[in-house]
Amino acid sequence: QGPLVESGGGSVEAGGSLRxxxxxxxxxxxxxxxxxxxxxxxxxxELVAAIGGDGTLNYADSAKGRFTISRDSAKNTVxxxxxxxxxxxxxxYYCHVVLGDFWGKGTLVTVSS
Numbered sequence: 285q286g287p288l289v290e291s292g293g294g295s296v297e298a299g300g301s302l303r304x305x306x307x308x309x310x311x312x313x314x315x316x317x318x319x320x321x322x323x324x325x326x327x328x329x330e331l332v333a334a335i336g337g338d339g340t341l342n343y344a345d346s347a348k349g350r351f352t353i354s355r356d357s358a359k360n361t362v363x364x365x366x367x368x369x370x371x372x373x374x375x376x377y378y379c380h381v382v383l384g385d386f387w388g389k390g391t392l393v394t395v396s397s
Contacts, residue, residue: 293391306379
């Protein structure tokens with residue numbers, strides 16, 4: 285098991301919701317910028333959302349208004365709440381901690397129309 289483990293992926297219909305979680309087993313990510321990326325089949329990996337060590341939030345245009353990134357300091361986790369999912373959100377979602385360049389192995393999200 286690596287330093288970052290994603291969970292919460294699955295298959296949903298368009299309009300549904302999923303909550304992804306990134307758990308850091310051996311790294312303290314409470315004060316580190318943590319990002320969610322995704323990679324759809326045949327496409328480059330793209331940044332979806334980020335939370336800074338100071339709590340600053342950033343979202344890709346495609347995620348604004350539908351996705352929410354948050355941190356649970358007590359659990360040392362970062363979550364991505366995804367609402368109103370669309371088929372184009374189908375991808376493998378990865379957690380990334382900027383300091384140290386740590387990546388998880390990803391969790392698959394499939395949205396059917």
